[in-house]
Amino acid sequence: MSGLSDDDRSEVLERNLRVLEALLFASSEPLDANSLLTYLGEGANIGELLLTLQSRYATRGVNLVQRADKWAFRTAEDLGFLLRRDEQENRPLSRAALETLSIIAYHQPATRAEIEEVRGVATGKGTLDLLMEAGWIRMRGRRRTPGRPVTYGTTDAFLDHFGLETLGDLPGLDELKGSGLLSGRLPPNLQIPLPFDDAALRDDEDPLDPDDLGTDEDQD
């Protein structure tokens, strides 16, 4: 190479860079420097060439990136959003989720244990997560009882979604009976609570800790 003029040298460089561009573009997987070297002219400094190529593409929409000892072109990270698309899908709530949600609505603030007591089956954390993701329930605080379980309550989005002005609009026992949702043959001691409508914590609730992830210590 030392015998080459500057022009020749630059021509060789450009040619090598073109070859690397084409190889890296067309390859179905990242390529390591050694296997790239076999396509270049003799005496080529593959490491230097790759760094040159990398710096040339540094500001472009595609970058040359190193993955372990291999190289590949990748869409620039800040443009990743172009390659993502959000799609919304309307899906009906499962029965388990509906039941859990309704218990929280009527019995709030309710702990997971209380929900399970009404439902008679264990409630998966996934169901609560789903309802929180839907934005319909929230963690209110922690009950002042052993284990300090998290208390759940509904959100304003819940009211909004179900067309309620306040939780007090949820029908009571007589209305549920009247609408046929509850049958007549009920034990006289069956009670349906008046939903608790206050965002403020109750006497038996503690606030959540600032970094509280809402994990019940005695569960999960």
Next chain:
Amino acid sequence: MSGLSDDDRSEVLERNLRVLEALLFASSEPLDANSLLTYLGEGANIGELLLTLQSRYATRGVNLVQRADKWAFRTAEDLGFLLRRDEQENRPLSRAALETLSIIAYHQPATRAEIEEVRGVATGKGTLDLLMEAGWIRMRGRRRTPGRPVTYGTTDAFLDHFGLETLGDLPGLDELKGSGLLSGRLPPNLQIPLPFDDAALRDDEDPLDPDDLGTDEDQD
């Protein structure tokens, strides 16, 4: 855009070019200008941007090429010898398939009877199937003549495969037109149809029926 300073304009330009680079680079299929436009800032001139990008990459190892109204990055033609893949399954097309393909390319829209007239021999249905499976030809519609035969034309994938921007780039097309050899009917000194590039149907073509499998009623 007129209210922008030169610096701002150049920044917007570079940003748009980066977005195009990322999108086109990421895709192995050609993308059409209109769908690219949705990713650009308002008032972007997609045609101008693509030409700018094309000229920037003209000397690189990867080039921006146009295929009908779509665009794609492809490795530079002159580097093909470096990239030839041994594992590439090279199943040569039969002579019948090759001739049929070129007759469709140069005479489109062409019916099976017209293909047979040029070749002087019956075309097995398998030949057309094979070309359709390769993605190079498609059924366009039905000719408004007795029997309503299906008309065939080439696809964008045909252009992409053979590195053609438009059907006007078909090799030797001008010469063939000049010699009248593309005329379907005799005598040859009358009208010379051009290969018909337009996805829209011609006056003498009907659309395919919705459940049309393209079977000519009078054949098979």
Next chain:
Amino acid sequence: MRGTEFMTTAQTDWFDTPAEPAAEDVMYVDVGGYEGPLDLLLDLARRQKVDLAAISVLALAEQYLAFIETVREKRIEVAADYLVMAAWLAYLKSRLMVPQAPSDDEPSGEMLAAMLQFRLKRLEAMRRAASQLMNRPRLGFQVYARGMPEPIEIRRTSLWEASLYDLLKAYAGQRERGITTEYSPIQRTVWSLQEARDILQRLIGDSFEWVSMDSYLADYLVTPAERATIRASSFASSLELVRLGQIDLRQTETFGPLFMRRRKADRP
């Protein structure tokens, strides 16, 4: 050249002459190597080694007819379209050799010849086009697409749907479910009339002494919950037995014990 190429294939079996045919012969006989009569004509024309525009159509027609004749002499079946072409060329030949009468409406020999030439040229042009097409830098052969496409990733988010009715139905449903699981019906022993009758028959046996019903049933009346059904069924059965004339019943005072005995058999 192409003839020899095809000779190496299974079509060799067609020959009924085991002798090695001469090179010229091979080409002529191998009709199966051609893709139709036009292909054969084009091949023959090519061998005139002149531009297609300058070929002698008459000579070509004669060569074709001679070829078909040779093939038929060798008792090789010739496809119908080859024969149709042979007939057409024979007609062409006659038109070319016989001067056209002024009243003749048929196309002239020259026009027919031009037509054939056109078709040959067009076929050849398409062949050349095909090979030019295949010689272009083709995608996947000389030109390559993106090897590691980065597909558009679709993130699905679910928008959950439920109506107030669903919610209330779910709530009411599970509250009711809670109630019904607490209710477990008490299992009662019930004596059927038949059962009571069988037992009475057995206990009374052949006893002609007055014995109170309760003492007969003493063993069964231990469980308070069962007393009522046992007494009721037994009393009803005893009335039935009285009606049948099998036992006698006697009660000395209101709510007093009920005595029963077997009726004497000789007093039916």
